[in-house]
Amino acid sequence: IPGKELFQYFDEDGQRHSIDSGMVNDYIKSISDVLKESLDAEGVDCVIKGRPKSIYSIRRKMKAQNVSYDEVYDKFALRIVYKCEPNQEKFIAWKIYSIVTDHYRPSPSRLRDWISSPKSTGYEALHITVMGPKGRWVEVQVRSERMDEIAEKGYAAHYKYKQGATEESGLDVWLNLLKEALENQEMNAVDFVEDFKMNLYSKEIFVFTPKGEIKSLPKGATSLDFAFSIHSEIGVKTRGTRVNGKLVPLNHELKSGDQIEIITSPNQKPTLHWLDYVTTSRAKTKIKNVLNENTKKIAEDGKELLTRKLRHLKITLNESVVNELVVFFKLKTSLDLFYRAGVGTID
Known part of the structure; x- marks a missing residue:
């Protein structure tokens, strides 16, 4: 509501200032107008949407991530949704990035490229955090129309665009994990819900195979989890693992950017201790099944x-x-x- 006070803040001199929704909308519009003019000049067919983050959302993020008010970088946000051919999506996204950063200084540590490495939920976008006018951080989300529809409507929109895909998508992986859990006769309802929640809401890390293929895993996943994510039969035969060229225990916690090599043995079998070495439901389910079979x-x-x-x-x-x-x-x-x-x- 224009004119309604959103919040107050104190500057370095101790002076109190009030920010209302009208001021916020004007601030976002001023940035939007600058970017729209440049994007039009470069022939980028797009729509720009802006919004201020609500006080409730800011407070919730501060508590959930244990950060200060100044560390919430998306209090002001713009979304640029562009039209293009499917094979031009990445090129146009980085072209928009170049235009945005020509006007506003970016924060390199806040760049999020979920186009090259989509989330397992299917989300794709380029997130840029820039220093806007008056020293305020502004988050700019860059999406194609396809990415935007998937982000807004979820996986139901995913198959509308999936044509001729040869690689297993994040959705396929997710559905396979769900299918394995549902078909597991040994898992009770409580275990199923807990494992499902753990994998659904956990944050992600991105790691690499020896051949350079990227894999996404929940944060906190171990090298043994990685083995089971490649294939269940590789997981149960895992004798050891190398991370970044060094031998590590099976319960070694992985970090984004790690490259993992799995060492297998045909005589290797899971033990009860392996259940303490893994965090993903896929690995736990397979280990339990093998132990039960034994x-x-x-x-x-x-x-x-x-x-x-x-x-x-x-x-x-x-x-x-x-x-x-x-x-x-x-x-x-x-x-x-x-x-x-x-x-x-x-x-």
Whole structure:
């Protein structure tokens, strides 16, 4: 509402100033007009939208990221949505970047290129933070019409543009992870929701394979998580990992820019400790499945062994005998009984 006070601030001399929505809109419009004139002169077909960040959003960001008011760089924001052919998207985006930074000094540390490396949610954009007039930081978001529709409408809009794609997209990866979780019979509802939330809301890091291919993983992911993200069979055979050419433990936490090499062995098998080495639901699910398969195989061998031993005592292994043994050894299930017989903890 024009004329309504948004907030107050004090300058370096201790003088109090009030900022109202009319002032903010005029400020954003002054930047928008300068950029629109230059973009039109360069033949860039685009629309510029501007908005001030609400007080509630500013406060929420300060609390969530534990930053000061001055460290919230998108209090003023512009969005440039441009039209172009699909094969020209990246070129036009960086052309707009050049035009914007010709007028306003950018902050290199605040540049976010999600066009070259889209988020796993499908979000694509170029975010630039520049120093605007009167010493105020302004965030400029650069998107094509396709990127903007995906950002506003989500993955439902993604397939509208997906034609002839050969690489697995972020959506495909996300849907495959969801499919694996839903098909996992061992996971209960609580585990499913927790794992789903963890991977859905976690921040991302971007790492590289030895061949230079980029992979996105949740922040906090380990080198063993990376192995499972390449392929489940590679994950379960992982014997060691190298990060940036150095041997590291399987639970080594990765950082953006790391290059990871996986060392495998056909004789390697997951252990129970591996569940403490991973953070992603994909890795945890596969490790649990392999451990359960191993447990069942050992239990089958244990059942045969127990049957032979009882036969020497002229006792037939039936349901009644199994139940008596489960109670005697203070176990929960027949599977526990057979497993312990298989590993030799029950003589």
